[in-house]
Amino acid sequence: MKTKLAMIGNGMAGIACLEEIFKLSSEFEVTIFSEEPHVNYNRILLSSVLAGEKKLDDIYLHPLEWYEKHQIDLKLGVKAADIDMKKKTVTGSDGSIATFDKLLFATGSSPFIPPINGVDKEGVVIGGGLLGLEAARGILNQETNTTVVHLADRLMDVQVDSIGGDYLKSSIEKMGVNVLLSKITTQLNGNGRVTGLTFKDGQEIPADFVVIACGIRPNVELAKTTGAEINKGIVVNDLMETSHPDIFAVGECVEHRGKVYGLVAPLYDQAKILAKTMTGQKDEGYEGSVLASKLKIMGIDVFSAGSVQGQEAEEEVVKYEDPVLGIYKKCVVKEDKLVGAVLVGEAEDANRLLEMIRSQEELGEKRTSLLFPPPEAEAGSKEDVMSLPDTHTICGCLGVTKGDIVSSIISGGIKTMAELKEETKASTGCGTCTKTCNKILKTVSGADFSEDEKDILCKCIPFEHEQLRVIIESQELKSVQDVLEVYGNGHGCPKCKPALSYLVDQIWCGGHEEDRSSRFINDRVHGNIQKNGKFSVIPRMRGGITSPDELRKIADVADKYEAKMVKVTGSQRIDLLGVRKADLPKIWKELDMPSGHAYAKAVRMVKSCVGEDFCRYGTQNSIGAAIELETRLENLYTPAKVKLGVVGCPRNCAEVTVKDIGLVGFEGGWDVVIGGASGKSVRAADILISVQEEEEALQMAMLFFQYYRENGKYLERTYDFVERIGVEKIRAKTVYASEEEKKGFLDRLHKSKEKSFDPWKREAIKPENPLQFKELDLVEPTDKSALINKK
Amino acid sequence: MKDWMKIVDANLIPINEGRKVSVNGVEVGIFNLGDRFLAVKNSCPHQKGPLSDGIVSGGSVFCPLHNWKISLQSGRVENPADQIDCSVKTYHLEKKGDDLFIQL
Ligand code: SRM
Ligand SMILES: Cc1cc2nc3c(=O)[nH]c(=O)nc-3n(C[C@H](O)[C@H](O)[C@H](O)COP(=O)(O)OP(=O)(O)OC[C@H]3O[C@@H](n4cnc5c(N)ncnc54)[C@H](O)[C@@H]3O)c2cc1C
Ligand code: SF4
Ligand code: FES
Numbered sequence A: 001m002k003t004k005l006a007m008i009g010n011g012m013a014g015i016a017c018l019e020e021i022f023k024l025s026s027e028f029e030v031t032i033f034s035e036e037p038h039v040n041y042n043r044i045l046l047s048s049v050l051a052g053e054k055k056l057d058d059i060y061l062h063p064l065e066w067y068e069k070h071q072i073d074l075k076l077g078v079k080a081a082d083i084d085m086k087k088k089t090v091t092g093s094d095g096s097i098a099t100f101d102k103l104l105f106a107t108g109s110s111p112f113i114p115p116i117n118g119v120d121k122e123g124v125v126i127g128g129g130l131l132g133l134e135a136a137r138g139i140l141n142q143e144t145n146t147t148v149v150h151l152a153d154r155l156m157d158v159q160v161d162s163i164g165g166d167y168l169k170s171s172i173e174k175m176g177v178n179v180l181l182s183k184i185t186t187q188l189n190g191n192g193r194v195t196g197l198t199f200k201d202g203q204e205i206p207a208d209f210v211v212i213a214c215g216i217r218p219n220v221e222l223a224k225t226t227g228a229e230i231n232k233g234i235v236v237n238d239l240m241e242t243s244h245p246d247i248f249a250v251g252e253c254v255e256h257r258g259k260v261y262g263l264v265a266p267l268y269d270q271a272k273i274l275a276k277t278m279t280g281q282k283d284e285g286y287e288g289s290v291l292a293s294k295l296k297i298m299g300i301d302v303f304s305a306g307s308v309q310g311q312e313a314e315e316e317v318v319k320y321e322d323p324v325l326g327i328y329k330k331c332v333v334k335e336d337k338l339v340g341a342v343l344v345g346e347a348e349d350a351n352r353l354l355e356m357i358r359s360q361e362e363l364g365e366k367r368t369s370l371l372f373p374p375p376e377a378e379a380g381s382k383e384d385v386m387s388l389p390d391t392h393t394i395c396g397c398l399g400v401t402k403g404d405i406v407s408s409i410i411s412g413g414i415k416t417m418a419e420l421k422e423e424t425k426a427s428t429g430c431g432t433c434t435k436t437c438n439k440i441l442k443t444v445s446g447a448d449f450s451e452d453e454k455d456i457l458c459k460c461i462p463f464e465h466e467q468l469r470v471i472i473e474s475q476e477l478k479s480v481q482d483v484l485e486v487y488g489n490g491h492g493c494p495k496c497k498p499a500l501s502y503l504v505d506q507i508w509c510g511g512h513e514e515d516r517s518s519r520f521i522n523d524r525v526h527g528n529i530q531k532n533g534k535f536s537v538i539p540r541m542r543g544g545i546t547s548p549d550e551l552r553k554i555a556d557v558a559d560k561y562e563a564k565m566v567k568v569t570g571s572q573r574i575d576l577l578g579v580r581k582a583d584l585p586k587i588w589k590e591l592d593m594p595s596g597h598a599y600a601k602a603v604r605m606v607k608s609c610v611g612e613d614f615c616r617y618g619t620q621n622s623i624g625a626a627i628e629l630e631t632r633l634e635n636l637y638t639p640a641k642v643k644l645g646v647v648g649c650p651r652n653c654a655e656v657t658v659k660d661i662g663l664v665g666f667e668g669g670w671d672v673v674i675g676g677a678s679g680k681s682v683r684a685a686d687i688l689i690s691v692q693e694e695e696e697a698l699q700m701a702m703l704f705f706q707y708y709r710e711n712g713k714y715l716e717r718t719y720d721f722v723e724r725i726g727v728e729k730i731r732a733k734t735v736y737a738s739e740e741e742k743k744g745f746l747d748r749l750h751k752s753k754e755k756s757f758d759p760w761k762r763e764a765i766k767p768e769n770p771l772q773f774k775e776l777d778l779v780e781p782t783d784k785s786a787l788i789n790k791k
Numbered sequence B: 001m002k003d004w005m006k007i008v009d010a011n012l013i014p015i016n017e018g019r020k021v022s023v024n025g026v027e028v029g030i031f032n033l034g035d036r037f038l039a040v041k042n043s044c045p046h047q048k049g050p051l052s053d054g055i056v057s058g059g060s061v062f063c064p065l066h067n068w069k070i071s072l073q074s075g076r077v078e079n080p081a082d083q084i085d086c087s088v089k090t091y092h093l094e095k096k097g098d099d100l101f102i103q104l
Helices: A011-024 A043-050 A064-069 A130-140 A162-175 A264-278 A351-358 A362-369 A384-387 A400-410 A417-424 A435-447 A465-474 A478-488 A496-507 A523-524 A548-560 A583-592 A622-635 A692-712 A719-725 A728-735 A739-755 A759-766
Strands: A003-008 A028-034 A073-076 A080-084 A089-092 A097-099 A103-104 A124-125 A145-149 A175-180 A184-191 A196-199 A204-206 A209-212 A234-236 A248-251 A254-256 A292-297 A300-306 A315-322 A327-334 A335-345 A393-395 A456-458 A460-464 A535-537 A565-568 A575-581 A603-608 A643-645 A661-666 A671-673 A687-690 A777-778 B005-009 B019-022 B028-034 B037-041 B055-057 B060-062 B068-069 B077-079 B089-097 B099-102
Touching: A003 A011, A003 A097, A003 A264, A011 A028, A011 A264, A028 A089, A028 A327, A028 A478, A124 A130, A130 A145, A130 A162, A130 A175, A130 A209, A130 A292, A162 A175, A162 A196, A162 A300, A162 A327, A162 A335, A162 A661, A184 A362, A234 A248, A248 A264, A248 A565, A292 A351, A300 A351, A315 A548, A335 A351, A384 A435, A393 A435, A400 A435, A417 A435, A456 A496, A456 A687, A460 A478, A496 B055, A535 A583, A548 A565, A548 A583, A575 A583, A583 A759, A603 A622, A622 A643, A622 B019, A643 A692, A661 A692, A671 A692, A671 B089, A687 A692, A687 A728, A692 A728, A719 A728, A777 B005, B005 B019, B019 B099, B028 B099
Parallel strands: A003 A028, A003 A103, A028 A073, A103 A248, A124 A145, A124 A209, A145 A175, A234 A254, A603 A643, A643 A661, A777 B019
Antiparallel strands: A080 A089, A089 A097, A184 A196, A196 A204, A292 A300, A300 A335, A315 A327, A327 A335, A456 A460, A535 A575, A565 A575, A661 A671, A671 A687, B005 B099, B019 B028, B028 B037, B037 B089, B055 B060, B060 B068, B068 B077, B089 B099
């Protein structure tokens, strides 16, 4: 007979304990009551979800298959409502009953649910601890005025000392959060809905909503009914036993030696010990944990571990401060052992210090390199990680040691980070040890190592395109500089700036804040830069159709501004090569033709063939459709250039089956084709759909066009995009999508189109910047007295 | 001591952009880095690309022709790595009131 185990709560600690139990024994038949309707997720990353950096899907730890594999009866969305210790049953809120031999409480503490809905203007967070600050960050991202009110005279008073608190305060304020210290909140004002707060000193501040983050309260109500001893939490001894032989508890609902822990590392320690106790392998037991915490706000590094005040007898303090860079480091040493550390502004060294605190090794010579790692241990060198002892904890959140990692790489034949995470759980918590894990993996697996497929935009802003889109949208970031400042290195480079410029434009349908300094010169002067610093001018000739009048204007302009060459391009239009930047506005004005965007990642031309009006084989009006398509899409920017074409029959005289988007007419209808190429690669286009009417064909082309705008990576031509996504999926997402989704694409396309404009027309009249096209030519006056000597 | 010449109203140069000025026939790229203005010869050591048309990143500019990275403070090439011995001439530039002055 298996032992029936009922677990209440489906959180990180409970599941960690089950994992340990399953490693040691297969004698348990488990039922889980989970009040929350989803599988176990990484609660640590909840702040990132609030901040919009991650989706809930990204933070699940155990998929349903895991529960199935272990034959767990998982009651999702069912609260354990009642316990009968005589019958040994738990009754769920849905009326279901589970009998048990052993009962495990893993109920955590009261969940923290900030009521953020984005419309409010004033958000106040009460509590300036880890969670309070992370919550404030989350709210700030929703474009709300955010204030943190804290009881103590410094933020994170439990984790940092007063100087560290000052550094922290100033970086929090720089982020845009107001900080009020030494304020005791006595009252929430308002009737039914909050309007403000009153403090003990009489001051009042307005608030549209309030988040309370004043520490945790273990969930013990239900446990109280069982007769087990309860104090602040469910009381356990070093073997994690409660006062009742059949009742166990783990996690934030537990009180051990008078302490309730609210961080995962100690809870995982507890989980391991409890698993041993429950499977009858008692060992020395749990002796409490050194608390270490890290603030997870991008751009604000705070780390704290152990005893940080340094005011007790025999405690010696070692410190370093750089007020300009905002860096503060402090170590507390006692009897030649490191007992505590605070890092503000730069916390890269956190793991090394934490290990020194945990191991309680004598510092000896290491004392000289407390604040800065000795040079030979410079991050990046392989020897550095590999020389660590096997007992060294690499992943603080999940308590995974170097030894654990190395042995599972060897025994499990692990080659990628994804496998390593799956196998050891290392770096699945806050993620700060990912680099170190990666290094160990590289070294140990050697030639077998393979990089995870991750496609970050650029080192300046290390996110994938999809993540960036989520960030920009959820954070409502409207300019390149905003994105770079909050999520990147603040200054960007020629790779990421144009990409971000495209993304903000596309996401806000042209309603972004334009930042010209992030654009390549072509996009600043609307011409293509050439080898001698001159520019080329290619006006738009929709469908490749021109007129004697236009040709005359082109000829006149070419003469007047001394174009080095006039050339018929490969795209059915005319190029004036080698003109001076200073002449561009005049040329545009005199041509009085729209920009052909030949210099930009944008809609280029729509080539056409003569079609039914003239051609004896023509079945469709290709010229008309081409001009219409070009008119609808011109002036819009795209991930990479988009070249289109329309032909009147499958003879395909305008080569549209090697264009990004093409319409191929036939008797009675049109094929809409996508993803063709005849540049660096040659690829025959795929058929997206066949339709009967010209208007339908145009709509289908527009659906794909907008889908590509919203999902393409910057510089990814459609020939790569179509291969990456797959034609089947593209069809499902565009032409076969629901009417509502289709309308969404077209609406957003129209919105962008409405905001779009012909840059030549606009800047010919008034350049964005008066010096953009001017040539400043200064000559030193011969009359020396006019010179400003020494200014 | 050489003379300082007034070149232009500093407000006309947008932050993180460069503009070309020719001073006595010498083409100079002047750059607004937000907290300071810097000037270098407007000719990339690679193939004479107009640096003032490049994208500014931190204290450097990337040449618009083939992306060489050049420090605006020192004039040194920072990328490609095998070209770091090359550099462009830098000039003294000062802002006084709203105006920029250059010393050639
Ligand atoms: C002017 C023109 C050549 C001509 O005289 O015909 C031209 C000129 C340039 N092409 Fe092109 N391409 C021109 C038609 C084409 C075509 C033919 C076509 O459009 O049907 C192709 C093949 C089709 C395609 O795009 O797939 C073509 C494939 C490329 C490629 C390769 C793109 C690819 O991903 O395969 C590049 C490089 C790139 O974009 O990365 C390129 C890049 C360039 C650039 C912009 C190089 C640069 O960055 O400076 C050239 C600018 C020269 C200059 O000094 O202005 N050009 N280029 C054509 C202008 C067409 C127009 O009216 O806008
Ligand atoms: C926003 C946020 C950020 C955090 N950041 C960090 C961090 O950076 N580092 C760190 O170490 N820790 C962090 N923590 C703390 C860490 O997430 C918790 O310590 C850990 O998740 C607690 O695990 P647990 O299993 O004890 O409780 P929980 O994960 O809270 O799980 C308890 C579960 O039990 C359920 N439950 C309760 N009563 C019942 C009932 N009667 N019936 C059924 N189900 C019930 C609850 O709904 C809950 O799902 C953070 C927490 C939050 C909220
Ligand atoms: S093929 Fe295109 S990119 Fe190459 S030299 Fe000719 S115009 Fe320039
Ligand atoms: S001319 Fe500057 S990089 Fe080539």
